[in-house]
Each structure stands twice: as structure tokens, then as C-alpha cells.
Amino acid sequence: MKYGRPVAVTVKVTSTQGTPTGKVRVLEGSRNLGTTTLSGGAASFRxxxxxxxxxxLTVVYDGNATHATSQATVTVKVMRTTSRTKVSTPSVTVGTAPRATVTVISNVTVTGKATVTVRKGTTVVAKVTGTLRSGVVTVTLPKLARGTYAVSATYGGSTTITGSTGGTTLVVNPR
Incomplete structure (x- = not known):
């Protein structure tokens, strides 16, 4: 299961003495994550x-007048959610400082930093880091000479979101 998405837990309580009724709970340690009533011997949690x-997680059936309490455990692994990074830069003319907008998309709100790297061939000509606000940051790059540049944006990730990189091309035109 990915972080930020609800974890589905389905419970089925069976008996040879008819269909069980009553309450079921999902616990993590002593913390109650949810309580609901069985319907037809089943219940679902999100x-x-x-x-x-x-x-x-421990699923506890509280029992009723004809059915004893019971419980079962289940292990759930929650993994970091993924991200996707996009970067855009409009073409500019020589003497103008270009701006790069970085957007990091995920199923949860993205914060942290993104780094924009500008390359001319294999040479790094600029590197600027900005702070993401709700997954977006716009950074101002230094003025560049005429030519075509490869621009990449990297989001390093967090404890809940994986990192990602995106890229584009920047054209600096003569005046």
C-alpha cells in the first residue's frame, strides 16, 4: 500500500451457530483505528x-450473546508514495535571466526542495535550489549565452515520498 492512500481491511466472522452480529474493531497496539458493526457477518474498514x-493490526470481534469474542492479526506494509517531476522553461533572449518552474506531482502534498541543473553539453553551467510550496517552485536562473541547454529538475524525496527527476530544453535566442 502506498502512503496517503487508505488501507482497506475486510473482516469476515463465521460461525457454525448462525451469522455473527455485533461490533468489530481494528487496533494497532492499544490504539483503536476503527470500530464498525458486522453486516451479514462481514465488515470493511478504510x-x-x-x-x-x-x-x-489486530482485528477484534467483540462477540455477542451466542458468539464468543475472537481476534486475528494482519500485517500491512505502507510504502513511500511515488512522485513525478516536471520542469518548464520558456525560451528567452540573450541578456534575460530565464525562469524555470518545477512541479512535483504526488498523491499527497509535496514540500521540500527541488534542484534545477542547467547543462551545455556535459558541462554544468548553473545549479539553483528552491523550496517547494504545495509541489511547485519557480527559480530564476542566471543569464546564459546564446544556445540550447538541457535543464533537469530533481526532487530528492522525503520519508513519505520517493524522489524523481524531470527535464526539458531551454533555448536562449540572440537579441
Whole structure:
């Protein structure tokens, strides 16, 4: 399961003494993550807010007048969610400082830093880092000589989101 998405837990309580009724709970340790009522012996949970990592969940059936309590455990692994980075730069003329807009897309709000690297062939001619706000940052690059440049943007990731890189081409035209 990816971070930021709800974890689905489906419960089925069976008995040779008819269809169980009553409440079921999902616990992580002593923390109650949800409680619901069985319907036809089944129940579903959509758990939100589980951190990245492995979680051992205990599903507890509270029982009723004819059915004893019971419980089972399930292990859920929540992985970092993915990101996709896009960078755009409009063509400019010599003597103008170009701007690069970096957008990092994910299923959760992205914060942190993105670094824009400008290359002429294999030579790095500029590197600028900016702080993302809701997944977007615009940085001003230094003035560049006439020519075509490769521009890449890198988001390093976080504890909940994987890093990613995107690229584009920047053309600096003569005046």
C-alpha cells in the first residue's frame, strides 16, 4: 500500500451457530483505528493516516450473546508514495535571466526542495535550489549565452515520498 492512500481491511466472522452480529474493531497496539458493526457477518474498514513502515493490526470481534469474542492479526506494509517531476522553461533572449518552474506531482502534498541543473553539453553551467510550496517552485536562473541547454529538475524525496527527476530544453535566442 502506498502512503496517503487508505488501507482497506475486510473482516469476515463465521460461525457454525448462525451469522455473527455485533461490533468489530481494528487496533494497532492499544490504539483503536476503527470500530464498525458486522453486516451479514462481514465488515470493511478504510484506514487513513498509517505511517510508512510495517504495521501489525489486530482485528477484534467483540462477540455477542451466542458468539464468543475472537481476534486475528494482519500485517500491512505502507510504502513511500511515488512522485513525478516536471520542469518548464520558456525560451528567452540573450541578456534575460530565464525562469524555470518545477512541479512535483504526488498523491499527497509535496514540500521540500527541488534542484534545477542547467547543462551545455556535459558541462554544468548553473545549479539553483528552491523550496517547494504545495509541489511547485519557480527559480530564476542566471543569464546564459546564446544556445540550447538541457535543464533537469530533481526532487530528492522525503520519508513519505520517493524522489524523481524531470527535464526539458531551454533555448536562449540572440537579441
Amino acid at each position: 484506514l487513513r493516516g498509517l505511517a510508512v513502515g510495517t504495521h501489525t
